[in-house]
Amino acid sequence: QVQLVESGGGLVQAGGSLRLSCAASGWIFSTSAVGWFRQAPGKEREFVVAATWAGGRTDYADSVKGRFTISRDSAKNTVYLQMNSLKPEDTAVYYCALDPRFCSGDGCTYRYWGQGTQVTVSS
Secondary structure, eight states: OOEEEEEOOEEEETTOOEEEEEEEESOOOTTOEEEEEEEOTTSOOEEEEEEETTSSOEEEOTTTTTTEEEEEETTTTEEEEEEOSOOGGGOEEEEEEEESSOOOSTTOOOSEEOOOEEEEEEO
């Protein structure tokens, strides 16, 4: 069983930065994929980024490309989402997810999900 715990959310002004963390525990295959998704009030869940756990492939949503960066600390089994140049439309609950297979896009169904962390960007 895999458990994911996100942290690092908060309130930030537009143009600011936040770094989200996703600590993973349990058995994780090197071929697993980790993704970040977000959901704003009244909206559908939205894909943000997906990457292979071992590295080598990363896909970003167009809306965050150039502003968000995913990275991993294998020693800590932790994945990070560095978010720069934040905009009010980035306001959402951000979820970390893990799946044995790589998938990117809004239609992905990941097997394991964290509880989410709130990100609020004020204008």
